[in-house]
Amino acid sequence: MKKILVFLLTVLTFSAQAAESAEGGEFNPGEMISHHIGDDYTWHFADGVVLPLPVILYGENGLDVFLASKFYNEHHELQPYNGYVMEHGHIYYANEEGEPRTKVNEKGETEHVGPMDFSITKNVASLFLSVLLLFLVFFSIAGAYSKNRGKAPRGLQSFFEPIIVFIRDDIAKTNIGPKYERFMPYLLTVFFFIWFNNLLGLLPGGANLTGNIAVTLVLALLTLILTVFNGNKSYWGHIFATPGVPKWLAPIMIPVEVIGIFTKPFSLMVRLFANITAGHIIILSLFSLIFIFQSIAIGPLSVAFATFMNFLELFVALLQAYIFTLLSAMYFGGAVEEHDHHDDMGFGDGPHAAQAHH
């Protein structure tokens, strides 16, 4: 993860770094960008508007809960607090000099030692906020459905209904087939979760939640678990005895297919993380140009490009949510597919339409 970030930053901010070192200025775009896309113990909305978040640590001193502002003195400099010290965005035990305590591990390398960290960081706070927002929106929609039963949708409901119907008809039904219903809660949740969090991440001062590989890892893991546990005979048959493949090739094909089970969710994880993170880096790099060149010729150009990119990112936010949901649906479809049914694309309008349910 760090290597990918370092690589992206090196590639995308190369010109910026070069320009800066020639001038010898103080502005460091790489640092600014990695600070913006990374996680933090405080929520930095704007310059001077900082919300300290609770730090929750569990280790040799038992449970410790305090605000992250305790790590900063009145000059906004880092300081050790209560036997803990923060360095490079991680919390470690402090030694007598206020430096992170180190130990030598089995490989003979020195490493910092720290407590277990359950802090409500910027990303966690943003996650809670988005969950609250999702609950508000969708409980109100669900309430509207029971209140206006049989009537035309109103307000929020009428905005979201076409999207929900689109996910059901164009993502779930076409890719999963007749058994689409059991996957609808997951598909709808994952679509709106990713979409809302992508959009929240684009707000000024927002956290880059879906650009955090741990978050996308969990989402991809859920898709993997659902696929594997819903896999039927024909799904496992395609993996361990792929039809049309000679028997003597099985020792080669089985490892490839088994690896394929894991690489599909892996690509989901990397795709979402990389797309969202790259979008943030591009916009921030464009803004960095203003501070690097400090010229009236570059300023408007940079703002124009950044605005354009922001609109593009609004589209990417939706597109990535759609792709994640669509691919999840395709993997579920592959797991529950029956190979003796008529090709009705899951619409139930094949020759056996009478038994199919819509």
Added chain:
Amino acid sequence: MEPTQHPSSPEEKQGVKPYLKYSGLAFQMIVVMSVAAIGGRKLDAYFHNNTPWWTLGLLVVAVFATVYSVIVSLTRKK
């Protein structure tokens, strides 16, 4: 939703989906070859080979296996 007749819809919807369906194949190729390379190196270190026969052999097998699996998955449905 009333199931409407879609005589042309399967072809209409072919636009972006085939591409998406195989977008994970690159990762599969990367991982299969990485597994072959790492496993080969481990085996060569274990057997103290001067020429890394395991690495070479497993990589060649991995290349053929990934290409073959791509062909199988591409031709699976029409």
